[in-house]
Amino acid sequence: MYAARPWLRLFPEGTPADISVEYATALDVFDASVAAGADDPFLWYFDGVLTFGQVDAAADALASALVADGFSAGDRLAIYVQNNPAFVIGLVAAWKAGGIAVLINPMNQQRELRYMLTDSGAVVLLTLDDLYLSVAEPVIASGDTAVRTVITCSPLDFQTRDDERLFAGATRKAVPGTVDLVELIAAHDGSAPPAPAFGPQDTASLTYTSGTTGEPKGAMNTHGNLAFNAQVYRDWTGLATGEPILGVAPLFHITGLVGHIMFAMIAHTPLVLMHRFAPDVAVDAIREHRPVFTVAAITAYNALSTATGATPEDFASLRILYSGGAPISPAVGDRMEKIFGTYIHNIYGLTETNSPSHGVPFGVRAPVDEASGALSVGVPVFNTVVRVVGEDGNDVPAGEVGEFVTSGPQVVPGYWNKPDKTAESLPGGALKTGDVGFMDADGWFYIVDRKKDMINASGYKVWPREVEDVLYTHPAVREAAVIGVPDEYRGETVKAYVSLRDGVSVETAELVEFCKSQMAAYKYPRQVVIVDELPKTVTGKILRRSLRDGN
Template sequence: MPNNPWLEHYPEEVPHSYDYPKQNLAKFLIDSAASYPEHIALEFLGKSITYSSLLQSVYRFANALHRLGVRKGDRVAIMLPNCPQGVIAYYGTLLIGGIVVMTNPLYVPREIEHQLTDSGAKIIVTMDALVERVNKAMERHPMQHIIVTSIKDYLPFPKNMLYPIKAKKDGMFVKIEYNERILSFVQFLKDSADTPLEVPVDPENDLALIQYTGGTTGFAKGVMLTHMNLVSNTIQSHLWFYQSQKGVEKYLGALPFFHVFGLTVLLNKAMFTAGTLILIPRFQIDDVLKTIDKKKPTLFPGAPTMYIAVIHHPEVSRFDLSSIKVCISGAAPLPVEVQERFEKITGGKLIEGYGLTEASPVTHANNIWGKRKTGSIGIPFPDTLAKVVHPETGEEMPLGEIGELVVKGPQVMKGYWNRPEETERVLRDGWLLTGDLACMDDEGFFYILDRRKDLIIAGGYNIYPREVEEVLFEHPDVEEAVVAGISDPYRGENVKAYIVLRKGSTTTEQELKSWCKDRLAVYKVPKIYEFRESLPKTLVGKVLRRKLIEEENEKLVNQSRVDL
């Protein structure tokens, strides 16, 4: 596409292209520590850590890993919530040329075993409460070393003294027997020098991260992201937020770092801009609102469910949220109703973006201070190409026609770890096949209809869940909604809506059906409605549509057994 129409809508301040530095990703931290040594890098439950202090700890961790025998290309797993220890382990691993494997602390042993065995990680950094789970998961392939930390290790006095008492009371206290294999994180750093250490890497080819995609069907695949993939995407995000100032911004770190969205737009970006990162180990809406009110963050990247929690909080007006200037929403579609209400409450800008793990992850976003379009994921980032192609033939689709979104840019992955066939399936001449159905308008704004696999085909009609969900979200009594296709012997599939109502609401199925009939073609109107207290979600807040479909399939199997 020689004439990319979206470039016409770039603000003057955003370059079409940029010369990204070829460097180790951890250089972001080194440079910021040199320029802003006494600036606060991390805030964690009352404890503040400066850039110079953080870098010292990172050097200690890197030297300690080296002493353990970790060398360039070795994989180190990190299974932690958002906390200083995770930041230290992440950049320390990168500095010695190691490859980070971010692992979700909520994973069950089967998932842990798959990730650690598949990646070949020999060392894991984790919490005391998770050691037993790791050992159980790795009975057949024991880890060479488990580096163990506790939340209290980085709490300020007297919280650090009170934490074990509270943990015992809550039945969460874990006593760890340290030995040559199970090491204390605090002691690990204490016994090591803070001498600068940076192993040379080839940024364009050497991996910084193996990030596993959500394994909703079968086992998750490891996405190979190089130093340059992540350096590029961090800088692309910064170019888009062109009004942000180095050494000034405060980032609300509610997105988990074990998800690549949080890793790029929060951790890497905060370190690149010498910002202050306010670490939120667990998203609890009351605590988040208090933190915004007290700490005054300026940037709050998140998932739609986080913003939904804010706008529906019964006492939201009690909190001062006016410090928030910019929020970028990702990981799931952002309902228009949520966007408008959040902006009204905070006075900040909430824009929808788009990305996927295989692209580090961001490829598109709406303009923050320029033209944006309702319901659109926006336009491609600098140096990013995008087009809509026929899912079978690969031919580019005419303007406005629906097809598969494909993207190309410096943030696109190297491939899937140890899966050359899977890599060939999604990478064609540098183009990444996203698996998402989309269309582009004449101004270069893109619209995601849905995942190809989530498309509902009922009576021969194509139905895009997002379109139906937008209508449901507009209803004043609907707090959350997700739509899925469930098996039907006559129509192929039926549209089913799963609804979470606002507290105190008495809206009925019939009322919702009438609401949808007034706003949708008759074949798109959900035939079945299920009211729930909550919806199954990932820790990032993405609703697990597949889980709902699996539940429906299980019901069908059980019903057929009864019929027999």
């Protein structure tokens, strides 16, 4: 059933199910792009421009400084930075020095930062000056981590615009006990470290899982993983050399790492960075740089669509749009298409699959399953096999629900220093995703929900995603999240949280009746709560766990 790959008919004639891997390591991808045109723009950051050659030289200098400071092959450099050029320079420098980049969410506070630095054993920390002063300094001073060198940077580096909407009152700060990134690069300008000795199987980065289902785990993204999925993005979307990428997703997240940085490298194309996502700032960047591609959570598209003064012409350059990180309701997808004038294609993957394991082929519209109302997340990408298995671990027939189990060159070998978790989630090298769904007879895959989010109401299974999709069809609903809560009679019952579209009001009883009219009696929510905003990860994924914890 899986080997037949019936979805190949969706592609132009002659498109292979498998592709030949072009680059062995992530650094090979970068080096090839430098060789293709060192003077071509790589990073656009407000009014600043860094070419591929300038990033190469800056990374060489930083890597030389690291090696001179005792950084050795396999050592970890933690990057605690927003979507700034410093992030990319630090990433490439870690590889040039033979090390591993540890990618840390800049929204993390002291407890979370301490955990990741301790878990990874990072010996160097690259961080924004204000983050160091407000969060990191006590963690480093405590002596709980292995960090011996702190390198600080400023959001004002590499540009002069100082956009007031992001940097109001910002100044470059002198931070005692740390080394300034720009000064360090200047001091080692013209230096280059010895060529590192690593291969595709070696770890390039530790990208921490979001922790939505427990303690964050450091997924070991190998050089081969990153190089392969960079190639998947390029070949899947057809983005041409020189067509800019809009960096909406956070770079510390696997979508930003692969779908922005690695993709820009392999396509030899500019990446537009904006420090952090703000809809009005993003629209300005679109107007100025006319990006062609982006991949982002649907919540980011939702925010862009309501940016002050945005017009359809502003979005006209965005020809290739993909959404990942959170499911798209068909109703929301249709609404976004009217606003952007372009169909938003689904793409699906996990931190452990280095972004895509599935995608909707560019130019093809994903089907909607008639029974569940779910929009397909696509078909397996090149060189990838996805099984749908039942509780017994055996494959289930097409149309039957089971857990996705993914195998391919993009699947990580394991979690950093967590052999038990690796054995549990990656038995035999195949990833048990925890996502539940089905494959139809044509090879399209549909996600029903996370396995751990299933609600058991009077012995009936209720998948939150199905209830949420119904709520999204109500004209007043902007976002929805559904959880199970204890119920004396049913064991569990369905509770919904919704936020409303601007300028619209609705009674909760109306929403209950709306769902009741469209769903089986055991599925519709008995309780609805209207909130201003739903809790989300920084990438826009709604946190059902936070809602459950509050009940």
